[in-house]
Amino acid sequence: MSDSAVGVVGDPAVGDRLREAGASVVAGTVDSVPQTERVVAVGETAVRAVAVADGDPLVVPVAAGRGVRSVARESAPAAVAGLADARVEAHPLFDIATAGSAVGTAMYDVTAVTAEAARISEYAVExxxxxxxQFRADGVTLATAAGSPGYARRIGGPVLAPSGSVGVIAPIAPFQTNPDHWVVSLDGLSVSVERDEATVTLYVDGEAAGTVACHDSVTVQRTGTVRLAVVPESLSRFQ
Incomplete structure (x- = not known):
């Protein structure tokens, strides 16, 4: 393997496996990402932590889902050994704001959903x-290509290959028999709550980020890019 150090976030056991294979490893955590040129991120939470941290490392996703073309834990040493020949896949990051205040950065998805069971609201998307x-539903999910194989897929959205800022808009349990799903640019997109019937909670990459008041908008603006390594050990996002 290369003498260049590789950071590891998310699972110390993967770091141990890399050391056994001859790699120089810098251990980190989701709160303290190593400042190395290459970082192995184990799990979806670790990939996101590395993506939004300072720096621009080449990220090797391990056991982190289809959307980021993960490699299996046991394949991590081979993946790191082949990084010199890796293809780089760029995924966009988005700043999320509501009522003009920043609430987080999304790599995977943004979801607005009614907080009470059996309650729906009305949403407008532009x-x-x-x-x-504009539709009545339990909520709405905006998914990036990285997030498209996740919750958005379970509610009927397509799986996307990375392409600029394009993402999926998928209503959650809409009050109609044949709901639309849309594939559009997420950069500059906004979602507003049009009826004051229930509390709407906002989630950014699965974490609660506050509530959305009636007639307030959630806005999405592209803020950067994370570089992911694609190697022969990377799994398909479509299978």
Whole structure:
């Protein structure tokens, strides 16, 4: 393996496996990401932590889901050994704000959903240039390509290959028999709550980020990119 050190976040056991294979390893955590040129991130939470931290490392996702073309834990040494020939896949990051206040950075998805069971609200979605739709539903998910194989897929959205800022808009349990799903640019997109019938909670990459008041908007703006390594050990996002 290369003498260049590789950071490891998310699972010390993977770091031990890399050391046994001859790699120089710098251990880190989701709160303290190593400042190395290459970082192995184990699990979805670790990938996101590395993505939003300072620096621009090449990230090797391990056991982190289809959307980021993970490698299996046992394949991590081979993946790191082959990084010199890796293809780089770029995934966008988005700043999320509500009522004009920043609430987080998304790599995977943003979800607005009614906090009470059996309650629905009404949502309006607009891109920077067009009105997408208005619908009554339990909520709505905006998923990036990295997030598209996750919750958005379970509620009927397609799985996307990375392509700029394109993402999926998927209503959650909409009050209609044949709901639309849209594939649009998420950069500049906004979602507003149009009826004051229930509390709407906002989640950014699965973490609660506050509530959305009636007639307030959630806005999405591209803020950067994370570079992910694709090697022969990387799994398909479509299988």
């Amino acid at each position: 891109t920077a240039t067009d009105v997408v739709g």
